[in-house]
Amino acid sequence: MSFRKLPALLAAALLLATVTVGTACAQGTVGDFTVQKNGGGSASLSAYNGQKAVVVIFLNPACAYTRLYQERLSALHTAFGGRGVEFMFVNVPINLDTNEGGGGGALATFTDDGAASTALGVSKTTEAVVLQPAGSGFAVRYRGAIDDNPQVASGVQQAYLHQVLDNLLAGRPAGVADKRATGCLIKR
Structure with a gap:
């Protein structure tokens, strides 16, 4: 095989992977995945089947956006x-650092080996996914930004994640399905 064809094959493989993830996300449900607890042990998404909602948020302490969102x-x-809302703060490696571990400050965190971020179709830190138990899996109710101002908490005008959780706990539809997140790219 010539090296000239290699970029075309890689591009085709990347496109196929993107379509596969997009198809899984379009279905609106995800299956079980397991993440490692930073203090030892592991946790599976299925363990939270009895909750009203599960919020999975991807973080990395080397990412400025993670630090800016800590208090929020x-x-x-x-x-x-x-x-009745369970939070899973999942530490992921990013393209900016070599630290594969770490934590989220005062928040209890987990470590992702790529299974959770891939299953949920996220690509950036501080990207949130809201899930609700549905049948044998979890329905994706929201994916994206926590709010509309990642840099200045006092400048937030739309608190997307807060609004989605309020709506779901009140028995209403999420209201917004997704908002583009700003953050550090997750290393694959």
């Missing part, structure tokens, strides 16, 4: 954690 994520956890 703690506030969301405090506001919804006791109301």
